[in-house]
Amino acid sequence: MALIKIPSDDVTLRERAEVTAFLATHGIEYERWTPEHPVAPDASSEALLAAYAHEIDTLKQRGGYVTADVIDVKPDTPNLDMMLAKFSREHWHDEDEVRFIIEGRGLFHIHPKAGPVFAIEVEAGDLIRVPRGTHHWFDLCVDRRIRAIRLFQDSSGWTPHYTDSGVDKGFEPVCFGPAYVQRG
Numbered sequence: 001m002a003l004i005k006i007p008s009d010d011v012t013l014r015e016r017a018e019v020t021a022f023l024a025t026h027g028i029e030y031e032r033w034t035p036e037h038p039v040a041p042d043a044s045s046e047a048l049l050a051a052y053a054h055e056i057d058t059l060k061q062r063g064g065y066v067t068a069d070v071i072d073v074k075p076d077t078p079n080l081d082m083m084l085a086k087f088s089r090e091h092w093h094d095e096d097e098v099r100f101i102i103e104g105r106g107l108f109h110i111h112p113k114a115g116p117v118f119a120i121e122v123e124a125g126d127l128i129r130v131p132r133g134t135h136h137w138f139d140l141c142v143d144r145r146i147r148a149i150r151l152f153q154d155s156s157g158w159t160p161h162y163t164d165s166g167v168d169k170g171f172e173p174v175c176f177g178p179a180y181v182q183r184g
């Protein structure tokens with residue numbers, strides 16, 4: 001279940017209805033997906049795409065997405081720091097950023113045109129669609145683990161366009177879900 005934190009207002013949203021409604025006001029779609037049949041988080045990419053084929057097809061029709069793949073990031077992924085550095089600075093894309101989380105966690109920060117910056121911590125079962133042009137950045141949590149299905153509108157992929165605003169430097173890239181709070 002995704003969590004929202006709005007640091008400037010000292011607000012954290014933890015209820016599904018609240019999270020969904022808040023994100024919708026910023027044009028961000030949020031859903032929880034369940035597979036058509038049980039599938040292990042470490043199943044092959046093909047098995048994962050098959051298990052969620054219905055949801056993926058529905059989303060494809062709604063958003064004009066043409067391809068789906070699975071990204072798998074672990075602490076020992078080669079050049080992980082370099083890869084993460086590409087997305088931890090404020091940027092935007094020419095196409096939607098669509099992620100369905102299979103395993104692990106991640107932290108999106110969204111910088112809306114109107115309103116304060118907020119963070120979305122995503123975990124397994126969360127589908128998030130950040131519309132094209134939205135200013136945002138992304139970090140992993142301390143366990144540096146995420147496996148996710150991605151959907152693309154253009155198979156040439158998406159290049160980050162950096163804003164160089166420096167806004168991202170004012171926010172801690174720290175996850176705040178229960179597992180991280182307990183750890184102190």
Ligand SMILES: [Fe+2]
Pocket residue numbers: 087091092093097136137138160
């Ligand atoms: Fe991005």
